[in-house]
Amino acid sequence: MPEIVKLNVGGAVNAALARALEEMPETLLYGEDVALPGGVFGVTRGLAKRFGDRVFDTPISETAMLGAAVGAATFGRRPIVEIMWIDFSLVAFDQIVNQAANVRYVSAGRSSAPLTIRTQQGNAPGACAQHSQNLEALLLHVPGIRVAMPRTPQDSYDLLLSAVACDDPTVVIENRTLYAGPKDTVEVGGPVRPIGGHRALRSGSDATVVVWGAVTAKVLDAVDRLEADGITVDVLEMVWLNPFDWPAVLDSVGRTGRLLVVHEAARTGGFGAEVIARVAESGVPLRAAPRRVALDDSRIPSAPQLAAALLPQTGDVETALRDLVGSGAS
Amino acid sequence: MKLDDLLALWRIRALEEKIRDLRLEGPIVGSVHLSNGQESVAVGACSQLRPHDAVYATYRGHGWAVARGVPPREIFAELMGRVTGVNAGRGGSAHFSAPQHGFHGENSIVGAGAPIAVGAALAGRHDGTGRIALTVFGDGAMNQGAVTEAMNFAAAFSLGVVFVCENNRYSELTPIDAMVAQPDLSQRATALGIPAVRVDGNDLAQVRTATRLAVESAVAGRGPSFIEAHTQRIVGHYIGDAEQYRPAGELDRDLRLEPIARLTRELLAEGVAAEAVARCEERARSEMDAAAAAALADPLTDPATAKDHLYA
Ligand SMILES: Cc1ncc(C[n+]2csc(CCOP(=O)(O)OP(=O)(O)O)c2C)c(N)n1
Numbered sequence: 026m027p028e029i030v031k032l033n034v035g036g037a038v039n040a041a042l043a044r045a046l047e048e049m050p051e052t053l054l055y056g057e058d059v060a061l062p063g064g065v066f067g068v069t070r071g072l073a074k075r076f077g078d079r080v081f082d083t084p085i086s087e088t089a090m091l092g093a094a095v096g097a098a099t100f101g102r103r104p105i106v107e108i109m110w111i112d113f114s115l116v117a118f119d120q121i122v123n124q125a126a127n128v129r130y131v132s133a134g135r136s137s138a139p140l141t142i143r144t145q146q147g148n149a150p151g152a153c154a155q156h157s158q159n160l161e162a163l164l165l166h167v168p169g170i171r172v173a174m175p176r177t178p179q180d181s182y183d184l185l186l187s188a189v190a191c192d193d194p195t196v197v198i199e200n201r202t203l204y205a206g207p208k209d210t211v212e213v214g215g216p217v218r219p220i221g222g223h224r225a226l227r228s229g230s231d232a233t234v235v236v237w238g239a240v241t242a243k244v245l246d247a248v249d250r251l252e253a254d255g256i257t258v259d260v261l262e263m264v265w266l267n268p269f270d271w272p273a274v275l276d277s278v279g280r281t282g283r284l285l286v287v288h289e290a291a292r293t294g295g296f297g298a299e300v301i302a303r304v305a306e307s308g309v310p311l312r313a314a315p316r317r318v319a320l321d322d323s324r325i326p327s328a329p330q331l332a333a334a335l336l337p338q339t340g341d342v343e344t345a346l347r348d349l350v351g352s353g354a355s
Numbered sequence: 356m357k358l359d360d361l362l363a364l365w366r367i368r369a370l371e372e373k374i375r376d377l378r379l380e381g382p383i384v385g386s387v388h389l390s391n392g393q394e395s396v397a398v399g400a401c402s403q404l405r406p407h408d409a410v411y412a413t414y415r416g417h418g419w420a421v422a423r424g425v426p427p428r429e430i431f432a433e434l435m436g437r438v439t440g441v442n443a444g445r446g447g448s449a450h451f452s453a454p455q456h457g458f459h460g461e462n463s464i465v466g467a468g469a470p471i472a473v474g475a476a477l478a479g480r481h482d483g484t485g486r487i488a489l490t491v492f493g494d495g496a497m498n499q500g501a502v503t504e505a506m507n508f509a510a511a512f513s514l515g516v517v518f519v520c521e522n523n524r525y526s527e528l529t530p531i532d533a534m535v536a537q538p539d540l541s542q543r544a545t546a547l548g549i550p551a552v553r554v555d556g557n558d559l560a561q562v563r564t565a566t567r568l569a570v571e572s573a574v575a576g577r578g579p580s581f582i583e584a585h586t587q588r589i590v591g592h593y594i595g596d597a598e599q600y601r602p603a604g605e606l607d608r609d610l611r612l613e614p615i616a617r618l619t620r621e622l623l624a625e626g627v628a629a630e631a632v633a634r635c636e637e638r639a640r641s642e643m644d645a646a647a648a649a650a651l652a653d654p655l656t657d658p659a660t661a662k663d664h665l666y667a
Contacts (some may be wrong), residue, residue: 062528084498084534151385153449327447328436334658
């Protein structure tokens with residue numbers, strides 16, 4: 026029975042995991058420090074107690090964790106594996122890219138690896154260079170892997186459940202700066218939303234902003250500032266990056282004629298480039314050249330004032346939008 | 356002599372307690388991992404290295420940097436994003452380096468330093484310096500494939516690497532016993548053909564002897580060695596860790612075992628004046644207070660330089 030509760034992102038993830046474990050006996054939940062300690066962010070608290078040996082701690086062996094997920098998934102289990110920081114997934118990229126992504130394809134559909142990797146990324150003040158990266162583009166370059174990036178408590182709940190239900194290897198990228206954020210109303214226990222789609226967060230006619238991840242909050246601040254000057258913007262938050270809701274983006278850009286993409290990952294080779302390329306290829310008429318606001322192609326420094334200078338800020342989005350709206354035919 | 360040792364241990368303890376205060380007060384932000392209770396491994400091992408040998412630490416590396424001679428003021432400045440920091444604030448607590456002091460950096464990817472240390476030793480064989488490398492990692496890191504690969508690579512080619520496993524019994528919040536079936540971690544090295552010893556890491560003499568033999572063997576071209584140093588951290592994994600995983604009574608026991616308490620007891624039993632013993636702590640604390648105050652007064656690194664040093 027659907028029910029409305031108040032949860033922050035961490036609580037929503039916990040509720041989704043509990044429901045998956047409850048309703049799908051084939052799920053397994055494991056990772057470093059997830060069981061007895063309840064996760065370094067407290068997100069998996071209480072689950073080991075409730076679900077016994079289907080929830081367990083692992084050695085610090087990411088390759089074995091993800092390889093075991095591929096193996097167990099091909100035998101009917103539904104592993105949900107936590108990779109504590111997305112940066113650590115790199116030590117086990119073979120299992121994601123060469124192994125998990127290939128199971129269904131090379132077996133011509135005779136086998137599959139329906140596993141879910143839950144991880145988080147993003148920058149927090151004072152984080153080190155190996156705990157700050159936004160790496161979604163690496164995964165999006167690999168056909169065969171589904172990728173979701175929730176931000177709100179409701180999406181964190183819904184996307185995780187649809188990821189677990191999905192028959193493909195799926196990576197859900199959360200953001201640690203949001204786990205302990207404010208509580209919001211979340212509908213739990215309802216039907217699982219199908220994968221894909223987007224969230225329309227603002228609507229307007231002067232430009233389209235396509236955004237994903239924690240930086241969305243800054244985009245909304247910037248858009249609200251513009252509204253005071255009568256500039257209105259369509260804001261499309263992409264909660265699934267693969268599958269990506271291309272029709273929604275093309276439809277919006279078709280109406281506004283202007284496109285800004287904002288992401289926290291590095292600009293060069295980022296997924297923003299793909300969005301702009303597809304829009305260009307589609308032939309949608311544009312009133313101005315599309316723009317990107319992204320990490321200013323750099324490693325990420327620890328000192329907060331240095332990181333802030335490189336990462337997209339509200340002011341950067343505002344400036345980009347004003348330039349965009351001010352340029353081209355109106 | 357032993358008073359010098361006590362001072363060396365206290366320098367690390369005082370540095371890290373000051374870092375903790377600054378983290379709680381605000382000038383240091385982000386995740387910080389302290390090595391309180393493990394100081395003797397760093398002090399003992401680094402005492403046996405030559406200036407041009409290369410040390411590779413983990414995110415719990417402040418003590419190793421101090422033992423290598425990195426100036427505390429530059430460490431404080433680094434953690435506070437000051438332009439005078441060893442890396443001008445780019446590295447931060449978990450990732451700073453000072454190659455000019457033979458400290459080739461912390462690493463916050465578990466186990467990743469081990470293969471890099473192998474490369475430093477490989478270079479030492481080819482560049483005529485005879486440089487050897489020491490890499491330190493935790494018990495939990497033994498479960499990372501990179502460490503086993505590094506050990507085998509070094510063994511196969513007789514490279515001069517000292518692998519130091521600081522076994523503090525925990526990987527973050529999980530006890531190592533729950534994560535391995537064979538608690539004698541040194542056996543993995545033995546199985547790869549690497550001479551391995553287990554030592555009481557709280558005993559400076561044992562750490563020194565084991566490292567001296569390992570360094571001699573590496574310098575003589577006889578290849579890698581493995582030292583499993585049993586120790587304990589008497590603080591959380593990070594600042595703010597509630598440490599709910601610690602069984603009752605464990606910390607009390609560890610506080611008796613830890614190296615500063617141990618050496619203090621030894622010195623007093625040997626008849627060294629209590630005053631002389633106490634002076635080590637006072638001196639270390641006042642040095643660190645001064646270093647931190649100086650660093651705090653230094654300017655923050657200019658954000659306009661944030662992209663410097665990306666490329667040659
Ligand atoms: C590849 C990788 N996986 C996971 C982590 C998260 N993590 C950071 S410290 C740590 C525990 C390491 O334990 P151990 O090696 O025993 O070292 P200690 O912290 O006890 O010094 C873990 C799992 C990481 N930094 N890198």
